[in-house]
Amino acid sequence: MSSDVSVPQAGVRPVDVDRTSPVPLYFQVATRLQELIEKGEIGVGARIENEVDLAERLGVSRPTTRRAIQYLVERGMLVRKRGVGTQVVHPKVRRPVELSSLYDDLVAGDRAPRTEVLSLEVMPAPDTIAAALEIAPGTPVTWIERLRYAGGEPLALMHNAIPVDVLPLTADDLATHGLYELLRRNGLTPRIATQIIGARSATTSEAKILDEKRGASLLTMVRTAWDVGGRALEYGSHVYRASRYSFELNLSAG
Amino acid sequence: MSSDVSVPQAGVRPVDVDRTSPVPLYFQVATRLQELIEKGEIGVGARIENEVDLAERLGVSRPTTRRAIQYLVERGMLVRKRGVGTQVVHPKVRRPVELSSLYDDLVAGDRAPRTEVLSLEVMPAPDTIAAALEIAPGTPVTWIERLRYAGGEPLALMHNAIPVDVLPLTADDLATHGLYELLRRNGLTPRIATQIIGARSATTSEAKILDEKRGASLLTMVRTAWDVGGRALEYGSHVYRASRYSFELNLSAG
């Protein structure tokens, strides 16, 4: 096999682990390996040393080494095959990162984002929103309408509903902070969300607000986010100018 | 704590594991636990038995039990806290499942899908496609144009490019099998993909093919998929009728 030539055994220098440190040994090993991989010192496609030898040289047990490797395998940096060995995968294929967090970071990437709170009121939840949030219809929610700008242009019209017993909100808060930032600051961590992305033509009023022609294509996104306890934190129904915005996602299988 | 009342200890019947089976013990235990949780026999929020007792009653070692529990923790069904125990999380919060695989399963869900191959030819890759696939411009690729129906109506117009040295394709193959099915059958497993979802208005010819009015909103999706080795397998540029289709995604954070 010619591939053997291009798959050199990569070594990890021995003296590495610090047994006085409070950070677990397996994590120290994993971090060390990750560094070597990211610096390119182990090279894409290279086989790393086998578990047994690596454990011996680092002075830790095989289960500890194994756990370190497993950690990196789960993060998508390594691939193991029984009877073969453990290889470094291509950087392009890494990042099992769940998904681009939300939407803010996308606009924040290059263009100066700005958010204008058009309205904010507490009202009883209508049926559709109550259903999405899995709360009783009529439960008081804070209903927010915001207009997001990027690069001086309107980008998105966002509607959100947050149950008041989840978090009371004021317009001042939202003027300076993102909704998710406010949630997190109050100990409310969204864990999963379901999104539906679609498209439709702009209504006359939407077109006016977003500075588009009537009938222009809009991207729509409806989302509900839950925390660890399964409590719905937020419902959102947003429309984006398709001419200025798109969703980018990285998915990983297996 | 009143929560103790609502958090009963849930038991797992002892005789369960089959040591003659080729399926690993930890997996047998994990499967058993998962069944109990999904059937609701352990109830949301309930604490499961502690590792040590569970291991003893099942007749396996603690590491094995631990691994089984860990497996379910990683899948988002359980949450552990040191000094506290292991709890069943709310079903809504489960499913760190990466993402709905692709598109096929969505239409396959309820409506009878059908695919018509409009054209298939081998041609040198134009610059944009070559760039997306990270191959040299002019490298021969199979260029496919397909029309997907669901429930008797046209749903999407799909364009794909697959490098011929990745997989040679024929129209017959594609008439009866999905593109990803063909890839997988040939040992080509897409591992990650980047997608960009946007929207725009239909051109006249698109509107005609898709049975829409001119200027109707279309969902657009551009995707490149790579295998474990970082080799680009497929480039796709698809348009969907926004009136009949939307993307649903479940994302999970941290």
Place this chain on the structure above:
DNA sequence: TCCCCGAGTTTGTCAGGACAAAGTATTGAC
């Protein structure tokens, strides 16, 4: 009554050993 401290519980980390299973490379027979 309130607070702090310690005992008990439960998960987290780590070691060392043993065998099984899958893949690769070598050897041997034809």
Place this chain on the structure above:
DNA sequence: GTCAATACTTTGTCCTGACAAACTCGGGGA
């Protein structure tokens, strides 16, 4: 020379044992 059986390498599974760290809860002291 080709092919199949064998030996070897490497990861996968499983065990026993031990101690540490985080959390809960009850008792004792101020």
